[in-house]
Amino acid sequence: MKILVCIKQVPDMESRFKPNASGVWYEETDLAFRMNEYDEYAVEQAVQLKEQLGEAPDVTVLSIGPDRVGETVKKALAMGCDRAVHIQDPAIHLKDPWQVASIIAAFARDKGFDLILTGMQSQDRGSAQVGVTVAERLGLPCATTLVGFAHNDGTITVKRELEGGLKGVVRMRLPAVVTCQLGLNTPRYPTLPNIMKAKKKEFLTHPVAEFLREEALCATASFHPPAKKGGGLVLEGDVNDMADRLLGILKEKTAVVR
């Protein structure tokens, strides 16, 4: 069995974001980058499936981006992926989801992957399109927003997270594409021996031009903070003073504190 996991490197979401000089994406200075949280669940699921099937599957981790994404790819190797592919593109943030998915599909097309996993969306762009579009480009069945995954003899039975606590149970034959939701599993922390082992694993790089064949279908015109709705009171300073002020406000404005 051959498995592909597609991951993205994103900034820590606790960061303070501001537009860069182009005005269409964030300024990278001062940002710390990490693996997209949703993709951590995809990596973990791939590694768990490999363990379940007795090491037989071969797990490739793929990421597209500038040089810095190499660190995140190495983490996936340390979590248990077997080999890595870095498609080098310093301008990936300017490509639309259609192009990103088409690059991945062009890479994957002739390689016979039985299962392709990725996160249900990225934390920074959040389009929730790329995984599904990869499936469409490859003509594969796809299930999104997984919070449950079971494999048995070439068939997967997955639980999709719907709204209000409801789940939808779906079954399909491999090959297939799935996108992972938070809570699907518990992503492991790489151990020191596994970090050392990861350094010896295959790590291939390709220029994006090898796989880029599509024009963008949409463009980002602006990246900006949301318009402040205002109205809300902001308190800063000493904790005890703020607690006193808040109690006064709650007594005045709500019926729950007297």
Place this chain on the structure above:
Amino acid sequence: MKALLVCEYREGTLLDASYELVAFADRIGADKVLAVVGSEGALPRFTGPVYLADAEKYGEYNPDLHKKLVLAAVEKENPDCIVFLHSSYGWDLAPRVAAALKAAQVSEVVAVDGRNYEVTCCNGKMRRTITSTTARTVVTVQAGAFTALPAEGTPQVTRLDLVDIASPVEFLGYEAAEAKGVDLAKAEVIVSAGRGVGKKENVPVIAALARALGGELGASRPVVDAGWVEHSHQVGTTGQTVSPKLYVACGISGAIQHVAGMKKSDFVVAINKDRDAPIGEVADVLIVADALQFVPALTAKLQ
């Protein structure tokens, strides 16, 4: 300008949120055509053309067949815009339709101005304006971003059918949420713990404030996923939707999925170290502080 609005059913019932698609189409001044995989017995309250495919035959969830049905309606109507909710149904189906049409897709739209769509990014902290460069555009709209008006009317129904109903995906059914341990819908006060509380051992600090205010403990999704608080306490689109008299968000950044579940609260207090956290957008009072320092101080004053 014509918009094809793809409505959504759950266990045989048309979701009311589908009318938000009508509100979106009104905003862009488009002629409206609806497409549903549902039933005669649960048609949209809407005066105008509705394409109906039978959910008994095509399944309430079957993205491959639903894609073909939507494409059949697109073929007949030639819409400029195909609109879905940004929901587990919409974000699953929309990219399939967009890819088949090679149309631009714009996800989670919160506002629109001509061909410029405003969408959220960076976990709700920032916005992007996206311009579609294709003749047709596929759009998913954020739940709650376009307020639905009371719906009335009688649809003119056209049946949609497919010749080939083979599908690689088999829908086995729904699985209900676990039995509820706590019914937050009845609580007058909810004090919720978010990732900012740091670790499971700190949750009692938040629970103590809930008790002091005579309320219930709530939680954001990451806290539930991490196993710090059980699922029945989860507030948000995948948990409970609440509207207490007072909602206190402790260390919750305010991801849209959480905000959608609590924004109807009468009064919202947010405690967060990050002055720019999106929870500030819906908070009546934002306390810029570490929840673990502020909450015990407030609890002490209440006792």
